[in-house]
Ligand code: GDP
């Protein structure tokens with residue numbers, strides 16, 4: 485689970501990470517009010533979306549008057565920001581963060597990640613922050629410093645000092661940086677994070693160390709024991725279809741194509757997507773309905789796939805080992821009756837009770853075509869794209 489920058493700043497500051505004075509706002513009036521309250525002569529108005537690289541996309545505005553703050557807030561609220569992390573659809577800005585702007589002398593990078601290969605938390609630092617870590621890794625890989633943390637004892641002060649020295653900080657900044665790094669580490673561990681990023685960790689003109697941008701990601705499997713963290717979830721940032729899928733225990737990922745897929749098993753789902761591509765089509769989604777999918781779950785899968793307006797044909801591919809094809813067929817029939825099938829459906833059933841499943845589909849007299857095998861199913865789906873009326877699919881292809 486991801487959270488917003490301002491939420492991460494709140495959490496991290498409780499662990500001693502220094503951040504500028506700021507607050508979240510939802511309207512231009514609130515932005516101005518907040519800027520007045522913060523005081524000073526310069527502010528930064530920042531779009532709160534779950535993405536980095538907002539600066540380059542125009543989501544971070546430096547303001548030197550209250551009118552600037554109001555104008556920046558009016559412009560950003562409701563705007564769709566597209567960064568290389570959001571994908572082409574971008575993300576709509578619903579919240580802003582207003583904070584005191586500081587004069588920056590240096591921008592550093594600090595990141596804490598779970599290194600799965602080392603099975604350890606790894607603290608990464610680089611002397612030229614501001615840009616994304618991928619960019620630093622590509623442009624100046626030798627400047628990246630790493631400290632691997634021994635879990636039995638946790639991060640030691642000498643490790644944080646080592647990073648601070650490596651970043652070339654002066655004596656005055658080292659104590660501050662060490663405090664910030666150790667604080668970030670404690671937040672990472674105590675809150676079950678999987679990622680903490682401070683980018684930039686800035687050194688201001690007067691030598692103060694401040695976290696100007698923070699990002700945190702949490703382990704979904706640990707949220708049950710972190711109710712305070714779980715409360716920070718912003719559903720507006722999530723694809724509503726993902727939330728709907730999670731409710732029914734379906735593993736769903738939306739894609740850009742036109743062929744909706746309903747498949748049992750992640751491996752078979754991948755193979756189905758490959759076959760669709762091989763036949764010249766594009767899958768609209770990845771959807772694994774799981775091993776013991778009940779008719780209710782199949783029906784939920786249908787509703788989910790058909791809620792995507794781009795879907796022009798649905799391919800159901802079931803290999804029933806644990807599952808039973810007759811159950812799946814019942815689910816398809818139930819869903820088809822509910823939604824009155826706006827698009828053709830191609831079904832390939834194999835395994836347990838496949839014959840019974842096909843019989844049920846046939847007797848339902850619904851416009852559902854049965855395919856012989858996976859390649860056949862993929863080809864029929866692509867053909868159906870060009871002839872979207874079900875009665876144009878060859879009779880031999882219908883459930884037989
Ligand atoms: P990101 O683009 O989503 O990573 O957003 P950041 O919060 O990191 O902002 C991008 C850039 O804006 C930073 O790297 C800084 O160069 C600049 N910036 C952010 N806050 C301040 C500030 O308080 N003062 C100044 N001068 N620049 C800032």
Ligand code: MN
Pocket residue numbers: 536537614683684697
């Ligand atoms: Mn940043």
